């Protein structure tokens with residue numbers, strides 16, 4: 001770090017050398033990384049979820065150093081600190097985690113550290129956290145570095161914060177980290193490692209230190225991120241058909257980074273989200289402001305009504321990186337460093353020049369967020385920096401991406417007055433350049449060749465000519481370093497190489513003379529980095545929001561509301577609707593506590609997966625501040641999202657489908673709670689029908705109890721029957737039109753109740769088609785079985801009792817909604833009347849059914865109570881309340897068994913419902 005009192009810790013190599021990781025130890029100046037390939041498991045059973053196809057979350061290659069430490073216990077507290085050496089940002093976090101350390105791993109995934117520092121004692125014997133990080137190393141694409149415990153000192157951490165955080169932020173940071181002992185120890189370890197292990201230092205008050213509370217974001221585990229294709233398409237990692245690809249209309253690298261981290265950890269703060277919606281609403285309704293922000297002026301619209309524009313935001317380079325390069329104090333000074341410093345100052349100049357158009361574009365903004373961004377871009381923040389730059393750098397200097405242009409800009413960047421000899425060196429540079437051009441022109445005339453002079457950073461000037469020019473002639477020996485590149489020949493001459501050297505020398509001379517002025521300028525700019533970083537963050541936010549606005553202007557999206565109810569009218573799958581050629585059918589979604597567990601049935605290819613995935617994707621979009629593809633949408637704030645959906649390559653090579661499925665589900669069950677959403681697709685396929693159903697029911701039960709919002713797509717129709725009367729459960733299906741006996745038309749429309757098309761399997765087989773006799777026989781068997789089932793079907797008293805209960809709880813929920821909602825007066829009165837009528841009709845129907853069931857139970861003869869029934873009932877009792885018993889015959893169901901199962905299940909769940917609802921009704 002810069003001069004001044006530093007935490008007084010001497011730094012030596014990690015004392016522990018660990019046999020499996022010999023490269024963990026490092027000496028005072030170097031760290032040896034282990035190769036980033038190969039997965040280590042050391043024969044231990046894995047506690048992590050099975051991997052998805054995407055091994056990493058496609059983070060930009062950045063140098064991020066992270067430290068992790070923990071207090072062990074039943075629910076361990078984990079401290080984390082990340083320092084990004086490319087963007088000059090430090091993030092502290094302290095998490096109360098579970099035994100699976102799911103939140104810790106999630107945080108690590110989001111920040112993708114290149115090195116993870118761990119206290120050396122945690123490696124021998126291995127702590128659980130150490131083992132879990134080790135298991136996930138491949139996904140994280142990180143190296144573990146062991147560090148002696150003495151570097152994890154709280155006082156050192158606090159001193160670092162005091163010295164390095166922006167002066168105006170210090171007090172706020174101290175308050176937010178109060179009591180977060182582990183996070184503070186971690187920042188001490190990271191900064192010590194950077195200082196002594198990597199020989200890099202930050203000047204005083206130059207680091208963007210932030211505290212990220214673990215409660216502030218939605219937790220999405222890596223498997224879910226992969227399977228929902230949030231960041232990367234599973235089939236084709238390069239394709240933009242993923243949520244990030246869809247939403248990423250950003251034009252600055254900062255905006256794109258911000259979007260990525262938002263998708264990985266969506267927000268849970270309703271106020272912040274509403275501020276974003278408001279800003280987005282304003283940008284989408286004020287067309288002029290939107291264009292001015294992104295482009296200055298609209299050039300045209302293309303056929304799809306997409307905007308064709310050159311953007312104002314696009315003028316921004318990667319400011320995070322430029323500012324970080326400016327604040328890092330070099331340990332050595334060289335021509336290369338001066339060259340880079342001049343480049344950085346030129347880029348900074350460009351950044352500062354681009355701020356004013358943003359300020360002007362946002363004139364008249366109404367929303368709090370846009371107004372705040374505008375204030376950051378105000379001239380009183382920018383002018384002092386502009387003046388500093390103008391004092392040293394020529395006004396017409398601009399950044400150029402071509403190496404030759406950039407070298408020219410560098411040579412003429414610093415104003416002449418700062419050093420009298422600068423002009424002399426520049427004159428030499430100019431003359432040598434002219435000589436080089438003249439030399440090549442003369443060569444062309446002498447040898448009758450059309451030569452072109454080109455430039456790259458390695459060869460500097462070289463000559464290029466089309467191979468066809470030579471025909472069967474040989475190239476004169478004056479041309480050296482000749483090689484053919486496709487149809488072109490590239491070469492140099494000795495004279496050109498000498499001139500190259502002369503040009504480089506004079507350029508270096510200019511740089512050396514400019515160095516002092518540039519370094520002094522950088523030191524002065526460092527005093528302004530706090531505001532520069534804030535402007536940079538504002539620009540990133542504006543870029544992200546205007547990227548959302550770009551989508552809203554080209555697609556039919558709606559601004560969501562944040563309420564306790566998940567309600568979507570005409571919602572669409574954001575990615576599928578863009579990629580598929582046929583029209584996408586929109587669907588409605590409605591979920592409250594009383595309809596929290598939704599079983600989705602339907603035949604193959606009817607759109608079950610698409611439907612449940614679209615709900616999860618829309619929820620993520622809403623929680624990052626984007627609008628969603630629907631006509632109306634309201635979402636509850638979710639704190640965790642889980643997806644167990646089938647993906648083509650989601651299963652590890654040596655793990656069976658079933659084992660992987662169970663591991664993923666176990667993970668969900670361990671972590672799910674009331675504030676979570678889970679989408680589960682096709683659970684229990686990997687084993688026998690009977691066991692698969694049994695497991696599916698047991699898991700469904702546990703998920704209902706968790707009170708999370710769950711969408712459960714399944715082929716098990718029995719699951720829908722068994723769970724039907726359970727409080728909080730509803731059955732839905734994706735409709736199919738089978739009126740034409742020969743065809744089966746997918747309607748892709750969600751409808752109430754479990755699927756009723758009894759023989760869609762047969763219908764699909766006709767379409768395939770199967771041989772006629774086989775089909776005929778299958779149809780006969782199916783019809784017989786169905787008749788048998790219908791004969792035996794009866795409704796038990798337990799089911800009726802449960803239906804009554806569910807109806808009353810539904811009524812209660814509707815009344816509470818009415819009380820808290822916006823309906824008033826006559827509208828409310830007529831709505832209540834309707835509610836009352838519906839309730840009475842339904843309750844009367846249940847009462848009628850109850851009377852029938854009571855009389856049936858009296859009429860039941862010994863003959864009807866078959867031996868099968870008796871056996872099934874006894875088996876059930878023997879299982880002490882286990883809720884399942886399903887016949888394993890061809891139909892996979894016997895009516896008596898099913899009714900018995902449902903009875904027993906209902907008795908069991910009614911007791912649970914009573915406990916959960918505290919018998920409120």
Ligand SMILES: Nc1ncnc2c1ncn2[C@@H]1O[C@H](COP(=O)(O)OP(=O)(O)OP(=O)(O)O)[C@@H](O)[C@H]1O
Pocket residue numbers: 580582583584585586602603604605606607608609610611748
């Ligand atoms: N709402 C929709 N509108 C139009 N097409 C749709 C819709 N939903 C799904 N599809 C089309 O149907 C195909 C199958 O959808 P999906 O994979 O969701 O069905 P599924 O019921 O889950 O199938 P399976 O049970 O075989 O896994 C999709 O590839 C898509 O092309």
